[in-house]
Amino acid sequence: MPQPSTTRQSAAQRVAAIQEALGPLRASLDPDALAERVSSLEAEMQEPGFWDDNDRASRTSSEHSRASRRLETFRSLATDVEDLEGLVELADEDESMAAELDTQIASAEERVQALEMERLFSGRYDAGDALVTVNAGAGGTDAQDWAEMVLRMEMRWAEKRGFDVELLEVSPGEEAGIKSATFLAKGENAYGLYKAERGVHRLVRLSPFDAANRRQTSFAGLEVAPVVEDAAEVVIDDDDLQVDTYRASGAGGQHVNKTDSAVRITHRPTGIVVQCQNERSQSANRQTAMGMLRSKLAELEERKRQEEIAREKGDAQDVNFGSQIRSYVLHPYTMVKDHRTNVEAGNAQGVLDGDLDPFVRAELLREAGAT
Structure with a gap:
């Protein structure tokens, strides 16, 4: 014993x-x-x-x-x-x-x-829910496949933390993977936690889509917005909106495939585009999409606030949320490394299965120390 x-x-x-x-x-x-x-x-x-x-x-x-x-x-x-x-x-x-x-x-x-x-969760929206969007970056089909892997990883992490997860929209890739997808993570401190994941995720592997099986580098971007419960917090002028409807693709039953129930909303002043296709009716999809738009506009204002604070402090820190944050190397060795904190993990598959806590905790502590 x-x-x-x-x-x-x-x-x-x-x-x-x-x-x-x-x-x-x-x-x-x-x-x-x-x-x-x-x-x-x-x-x-x-x-x-x-x-x-x-x-x-x-x-x-x-x-x-x-x-x-x-x-x-x-x-x-x-x-x-x-x-x-x-x-x-x-x-x-x-x-x-x-x-x-x-x-x-x-x-x-x-x-x-x-x-x-x-x-560490002292921000205005940190305690609330998160709207998470994954976009395929450079790399063609490999990048779209990688974006789907990132989507799976992030959703699995949410489920491991006990969050409720709802997939709101998926735009499939031409051959494989996804062009983009958005899901809602509902749970305590969901936004505060997911802020540590936003940025560009980089994959290095032998391409399964290359006949010569050559090494390929692919990128996927992750955006996070807080879920804004009070509609009065973000005022949206209807004249600033372009609303398009289209026929939904993917899961959803016969109804989804026979009617133009999916909704895409473009906010002209900012260029922000949101879309929803998971609801049964066009009106329900529009309501959900408007909520998504309010969340993204709130995130835009929060980003501007952080940039202004950084300028006032004379801080040279990178406040561009599109910066590369982490590399996932599957060939010629396996390693996941966070470039902000230098936290590493040799079990790349475990990370891809949603074991993100060490990376998130280290980044939240780093951010807290920088403020």
């Missing part, structure tokens, strides 16, 4: 590190203020007629759920950390307790890490 990895000395050091981390977490979280906010939200939810306004009820109940969870997580962690010192002493007297000590410390370390991640 393997020996527990935690000696008393190393356990004490780990517990001390956890206790040290609790200080900044307590300061940033402010449990007393958070408890007051939870109470205030609960009182609001008990007001007569509260549930008559679906939008307000949804926003308030979502905030209440997030705040309650964060408060309970911190309180539970603080209580467990208080108990760890006593558990260290018990394990020193009774070796059979060592395994239990190791488990409890690991659990506390994991929760500390999760709460530290929460501190």
Whole structure:
């Protein structure tokens, strides 16, 4: 039977590190203020007629759920950390307790890490849902195939994190893969997390579409926009819109293939184009597409704000979200490397299957340190 990895000395050091981390977490979280906010939200939810306004009820109940969870997580962690010192002493007297000590410390370390991640989501839209768009770049059929691989990778990562995923639009490639696709990731901090994935993803491999099986470099771009719940936040002039309808392709049943139910909306002042074809009716597709447009316009304003902040700071950091962020090399060796943080992974297939957490965490920490 393997020996527990935690000696008393190393356990004490780990517990001390956890206790040290609790200080900044307590300061940033402010449990007393958070408890007051939870109470205030609960009182609001008990007001007569509260549930008559679906939008307000949804926003308030979502905030209440997030705040309650964060408060309970911190309180539970603080209580467990208080108990760890006593558990260290018990394990020193009774070796059979060592395994239990190791488990409890690991659990506390994991929760500390999760709460530290929460501190990174301070942006206006970070806590909300994300609209994720993948576009094929240079590289022809290989790039379109690569774009489909990136789409699969990003959607799998969302599912692993427990997000609800809804594919809104797919434009198939001529021979294989996709030209573009957009999906909605619904879950806590979805936008805050997906911001770390936007940019250009580069693939190097032996081309399955080349008769000579030569090495090919392909590119796919990933855009992320916050889901804007309040339509009043982004005002759109109908005169600025060009609305086109077309016959949807792909899955959707006979109805989709027989009517011009798909909708494409072009916002003339910015050139932003959105489209939706997953709904059954043209009106439903238009409504979804308008929501997508509001999200992309909100992201455009957020981008301009960040660029202005960078100029005011005299910061030379790259605020162009189209920059190359990561390379996926499948030949002559396998390696995934993030160019912003230098985080690497030898298990390229695991990354392509959605194991993105190490890359995302490192990038969020880098961004936090740069602000």
